[in-house]
Amino acid sequence: xxxxxxxxxTLSVQEGDSAVIKCTYSDxxxxxxxxxxxxxxxxxxxxxxxRSNVGEKKDQRIAVTLNKTAKHFxxxxxxxxxxxxxxxxxxxxxxxxxxxxxxxxxLKVLA
Amino acid sequence: xxxVMQNPRHLVRRRGQEARLRCSPMKGHSHVYxxxxxxxxxxxxxxxLQKENxxxxxxxxxxxxxxxxxKEGPSILRIQQVVRGDSAAYFCASSPDSKETQxxxxxxxxxxx
Numbered sequence: 001x002x003x004x005x006x007x008x009x010t011l012s013v014q015e016g017d018s019a020v021i022k023c024t025y026s027d028x029x030x031x032x033x034x035x036x037x038x039x040x041x042x043x044x045x046x047x048x049x050x051r052s053n054v055g056e057k058k059d060q061r062i063a064v065t066l067n068k069t070a071k072h073f074x075x076x077x078x079x080x081x082x083x084x085x086x087x088x089x090x091x092x093x094x095x096x097x098x099x100x101x102x103x104x105x106x107l108k109v110l111a
Numbered sequence: 112x113x114x115v116m117q118n119p120r121h122l123v124r125r126r127g128q129e130a131r132l133r134c135s136p137m138k139g140h141s142h143v144y145x146x147x148x149x150x151x152x153x154x155x156x157x158x159x160l161q162k163e164n165x166x167x168x169x170x171x172x173x174x175x176x177x178x179x180x181x182k183e184g185p186s187i188l189r190i191q192q193v194v195r196g197d198s199a200a201y202f203c204a205s206s207p208d209s210k211e212t213q214x215x216x217x218x219x220x221x222x223x224x
Contacts, residue, residue, distance in 0.1 A: 036215075097159055098159065103152060104151075
């Protein structure tokens with residue numbers, strides 16, 4: 001069935017360093033890839049998204065890259081700050097409405 | 112513009128009772144989605160509704176679970192005869208149409224004793 005694998009499950013970086021989270025999807029018809037940040041006990045919040053007709057998208061310190069051939073996409077956070085600490089989820093959508101989520105990456109930024 | 116609202120935020124039920132979870136979408140959004148999140152796991156799609164219609168309920172258990180989105184009022188996820196395994200956070204999301212980004216509510220944390 002449809003599946004999204006996400007790695008790593010936990011990631012610790014020093015403040016100021018970069019963090020990279022990778023996801024692989026199984027359904028080649030997927031065409032929409034959002035990333036959500038979820039702080040403890042709070043709602044998932046969209047931080048960036050990319051559609052399949054684009055290879056890369058950037059928003060300040062956050063960027064997402066998509067490789068449709070390999071069916072993987074990645075989240076890049078540069079100059080990490082303690083407030084970036086959270087769980088990050090990738091998702092893949094087909095016609096967007098039915099998101100398949102990855103299992104999450106717990107990012108810890110060490111001051 | 113208020114975001115997606117869910118209530119209650121926390122709900123405790125004993126085994127065999129019913130749980131009713133409510134979701135009010137963002138203003139202007141007519142598409143609602145329900146997800147379940149178990150501890151330390153990702154979100155699992157349950158059901159997608161538009162006003163008065165269930166579009167896709169492929170992720171929802173066939174028994175004990177039902178969802179509705181009436182013409183007036185919030186969307187409701189109903190779980191009958193709850194069991195301990197139903198304990199989870201239930202999130203709803205909304206969008207203006209099916210091709211737009213989904214925005215999540217704060218979730219309802221259900222605990223079944």
